Amino acid sequence: MKKEIFLEGMHCKHCAQKVKETLENIAGIAKVKVDLNKQKATIKCLESIDNKILTEQIVALGYNVISIEG
Ligand SMILES: [Cu+2]
Numbered sequence: 421m422k423k424e425i426f427l428e429g430m431h432c433k434h435c436a437q438k439v440k441e442t443l444e445n446i447a448g449i450a451k452v453k454v455d456l457n458k459q460k461a462t463i464k465c466l467e468s469i470d471n472k473i474l475t476e477q478i479v480a481l482g483y484n485v486i487s488i489e490g
Pocket of ligand 1: 436
């Protein structure tokens, strides 16, 4: 299962890395790719993950979630 998370507020490589690490730590997420230029995180999940959880984790870091697709 693949999901695309469209974000707002990542300014540099460190932001992207923080988002990547946070998403990687969520149980059920197998692979995370963060594209800083596109402000997008692509995740591969092994099980269904509630979008609310993804949003909460990202907002807690200080970034906004515009939408989640997939
Ligand atoms: Cu940054």
